[in-house]
Amino acid sequence: MITPTHPNDALFAGEKAFPVLAACEHFAGSGKLIGKAMDLQVEYGAAFDVTCDCEDGAAAGQEREHAQMVARMIASERNRFGRAGARIHDPSHPAWRQDVDIIVREAGSRLAYITVPKATGSGQVAEVIRYIDEVRTKTGLDKPVPVHVLIETHGALRDVFEIAELPHIEVLDFGLMDFVSGHHGAIPAAAMRSPGQFEHALLGRAKADMVAAALANGIVPAHNVCLNLKDAEVIASDARRARDEFGFLRMWSIYPAQIQPIVNAMRPDLAEVEDAAGILSAAQDADWGPIQYKGELHDRATYRYFWEILRKAKVTGMTLPAEAVRRFFVR
Secondary structure (H helix, E strand, C coil), X not given: CCCCCCXXXXXXXXXXXXXXXXXXXXXXXXXXXXXXXXXXXXXXXXXXXXXXXXXXCCCCCCHHHHHHHHHHHHHCCCCCCCCEEEECCXXXXXXXXXXXXXXXXXXXXXXEEEEECCCCCHHHHHHHHHHHHHHHHHHCCCCCCCEEEEECCHHHHHCHHHHHCCCCEEEEEECHHHHXXXXXXXXXXXXXCCCHHHHCHHHHHHHHHHHHHHHHCCCEEEECCXXXXXXXXXXXXXXXXXXXXXXXXXXXXXXXXXXXHHHHHHCCCHHHHHHHHHHHHHHHHCCCCCEEECCEEECHHHXXXXXXXXXXXXHCCCCCCHHHHHHHCCC
């Protein structure tokens, strides 16, 4: 009996394999909040990643102790899924190398990613990536540490396509608050929330440029936080607009009540998921040649799209047709 060819082996992956990541990234700055977030991961079934925050979490003068705490949490048994990363201090801060040294050396094998904030150009990001790689190599880690980069300064936006071409970058994050603040009052404070954050021309341009750079280079674009902490409808609306109008595939959370609305809103459309399962099953039976499905022609170009939909549905916790699970997710 010939084993059917899996989509990963049959379909063109693009210039760079696209990472399939959780739709939500939850930030926590203290040991207590990081622990609670890791416990929630277990409850939600790893539907979100946890970012342990050194930049805003560490009190001045206590950067070393904070980084050590972050490393302990990431290396601990509470990090059940290995989906905890760390935001280090920005490249102009004297503690950023210390953050990398401590976290990579003490927790590198469990570290999901490092997030770099407030870079002012591609050269700064390249320097941080080189240093992370040096520490990783000296530590004896075989695989590069994935890097997430915040686009929240004029310089980073100017260089966003150059940044996206750098090695090991997995996510580009849009940093709304700092980006608005960097416009010296030219963008009103109302644009830090909806609808202004989606409708102001300068913000629309910035978000679209960042998403385009990310997707062109096989990188996941992540949307900024919602300032409303508890209203599920407002939070979900922001996530839905970010996905549908700008192409974001991931969004930040800064409060536990934001996580589920973001995950739900970032999920693919159920009808598309059902079509994806049907199309890919028929395509596999046809050894990935062209097929007709519901009166439409499909081939490898559309198969790539629907495979991404199915993988995204899986990682966001959607219930998939049993036949699709058997064919594509049991290997």
